Amino acid sequence: MEGSEVHFIDQRYLPHEDKLYIARTTEEVAYAISDMVVRGAPAIGVAAAYGMAQAAMINDGGLPEAGEQLKATRPTAHDLFFAVDHMITAIKDGQGPDAASKDYADSITERCERIGIHGEQLVPYDGRILTHCNAGALATVLWGTALSPIYKAFEAGKDPFVYVDETRPRLQGARLTAYELHDAGVRCSIISDNAAGHYMLRGEVDLCIVGADRISRNGDVANKIGTYEKAVVARDNDIPFYVAAPTSTYDPSLADGLAIPIEERSQDEVLIVRGNPIGPKGVGALNPAFDVTPARLVTGYITEHGVLAADELESRLADF
Ligand code: MRU
Numbered sequence: 001m002e003g004s005e006v007h008f009i010d011q012r013y014l015p016h017e018d019k020l021y022i023a024r025t026t027e028e029v030a031y032a033i034s035d036m037v038v039r040g041a042p043a044i045g046v047a048a049a050y051g052m053a054q055a056a057m058i059n060d061g062g063l064p065e066a067g068e069q070l071k072a073t074r075p076t077a078h079d080l081f082f083a084v085d086h087m088i089t090a091i092k093d094g095q096g097p098d099a100a101s102k103d104y105a106d107s108i109t110e111r112c113e114r115i116g117i118h119g120e121q122l123v124p125y126d127g128r129i130l131t132h133c134n135a136g137a138l139a140t141v142l143w144g145t146a147l148s149p150i151y152k153a154f155e156a157g158k159d160p161f162v163y164v165d166e167t168r169p170r171l172q173g174a175r176l177t178a179y180e181l182h183d184a185g186v187r188c189s190i191i192s193d194n195a196a197g198h199y200m201l202r203g204e205v206d207l208c209i210v211g212a213d214r215i216s217r218n219g220d221v222a223n224k225i226g227t228y229e230k231a232v233v234a235r236d237n238d239i240p241f242y243v244a245a246p247t248s249t250y251d252p253s254l255a256d257g258l259a260i261p262i263e264e265r266s267q268d269e270v271l272i273v274r275g276n277p278i279g280p281k282g283v284g285a286l287n288p289a290f291d292v293t294p295a296r297l298v299t300g301y302i303t304e305h306g307v308l309a310a311d312e313l314e315s316r317l318a319d320f
Pocket of ligand 1: 225
């Protein structure tokens with residue numbers, strides 16, 4: 001944040017163009033979240049924290065309205081709601097908006113690094129890891145969640161290889177995860193989403209690590225559409241399936257995953273590829289952005305407090 005300007009890497013154009021999106025107002029931050037200039041649960045939360053800081057700099061009294069505006073952008077990522085409420089409390093408690101938003105971003109970064117430190121032990125020397133969507137630095141602030149253990153393993157001298165699901169329809173895997181990993185020097189290949197089972201059945205995947213948008217009290221996980229299928233195939237092949245997320249993603253107010261609101265995005269994301277319609281005229285599309293993976297399919301939750309079982313989440317992630 002510079003003055004009241006928030007600078008975002010515009011993820012809509014990566015990896016082919018480096019552009020910055022500058023948000024001067026809370027409305028512009030809200031637009032950045034809903035149009036996916038910035039995306040990924042923890043990053044959406046941090047963006048919202050800065051949007052709240054912008055509103056508070058103008059007038060503390062406008063905070064509830066700004067909070068509602070930001071919360072209305074995307075329904076699934078718990079981090080968004082968590083960050084808005086966190087900022088309201090911090091500012092009410094007397095913290096300056098600038099300091100509160102910076103502290104929130106620093107805290108997320110630190111938590112993501114700790115996710116990496118805990119998760120690194122799960123990565124074999126030349127482990128083959130499958131991931132879905134983008135849960136790397138671009139989706140957080142630094143380190144990422146699912147990619148943090150991989151970055152830490154690489155930093156420790158290991159030589160992991162990552163299967164990057166392309167992640168239809170927005171291609172966060174092919175565009176963003178592959179870009180990040182390649183930039184960091186980590187070996188990876190993009191696979192089409194429907195190739196994951198092929199490699200799992202052949203014994204060529206050692207573990208799966210994905211991020212999360214919201215984890216309900218019982219450990220069910222909402223994450224990018226297609227995650228559930230990967231978890232089912234992983235279980236069928238006895239492949240460990242880990243979910244990496246910080247406390248801000250955990251929502252103890254929802255008993256189970258069926259209560260998690262699932263965002264439905266524009267059908268054009270499915271129907272139009274590189275500007276060209278792919279189906280016959282007159283046929284629509286369904287486009288849920290997330291699905292829910294039941295806790296029974298999750299081997300463990302890699303959090304800033306260690307690798308937890310589903311029944312440990314409520315007590316270990318009680319406080320931020
Ligand atoms: O629609 P997106 O790109 O915001 O969805 C992102 C994901 O599903 C990520 O896996 C999740 O937010 C975890 S990010 C560390």
